[in-house]
Amino acid sequence: MSITKRTINAAPERVFAVLSDGWTYSDWVVGTVHIRDVDAAWPQVGSRLHHKAGPWPFSLKDTTTVTAVDPDTGLTLRAGLWPLGEAMVQLRLERVGPERTRVVMREEFESGPLVGLRNKVNDVILHRRNAEALSRLADLAEGRRSS
Numbered sequence: 001m002s003i004t005k006r007t008i009n010a011a012p013e014r015v016f017a018v019l020s021d022g023w024t025y026s027d028w029v030v031g032t033v034h035i036r037d038v039d040a041a042w043p044q045v046g047s048r049l050h051h052k053a054g055p056w057p058f059s060l061k062d063t064t065t066v067t068a069v070d071p072d073t074g075l076t077l078r079a080g081l082w083p084l085g086e087a088m089v090q091l092r093l094e095r096v097g098p099e100r101t102r103v104v105m106r107e108e109f110e111s112g113p114l115v116g117l118r119n120k121v122n123d124v125i126l127h128r129r130n131a132e133a134l135s136r137l138a139d140l141a142e143g144r145r146s147s
Contacts (some may be wrong), residue, residue: 004035018137076089
């Protein structure tokens with residue numbers, strides 16, 4: 001399991017607004033290269049975004065589904081990347097100041113071949129990937145990048 005934290009200079013409501021826009025996921029989720037579609041109900045429980053991950057010609061099409069949502073404080077996703085597997089991703093938002101939010105991202109593979117690759121090397125790689133993802137999320141929430 002990878003747990004990655006970052007403090008973002010934006011209120012939780014602003015960070016959650018970025019998470020609530022499924023079309024931005026390819027802008028901040030490392031490895032996602034294209035969002036093919038987003039359910040109109042996103043980010044309600046059960047809604048999905050349809051993505052493509054990885055470089056062509058090896059890119060994989062799959063979906064990510066919302067499994068829990070708590071507006072302005074958290075989102076839990078089941079991210080598919082079959083045939084490699086599926087991961088549970090939790091994003092928790094904690095207000096640490098008027099315009100500051102600590103984001104805690106927890107990711108763990110739950111099914112598929114990648115479950116068997118749990119080791120310290122993979123944890124380090126996943127942590128670095130997620131640290132970059134949170135850096136990109138910060139850029140969007142702080143207004144340094146537009147989606």
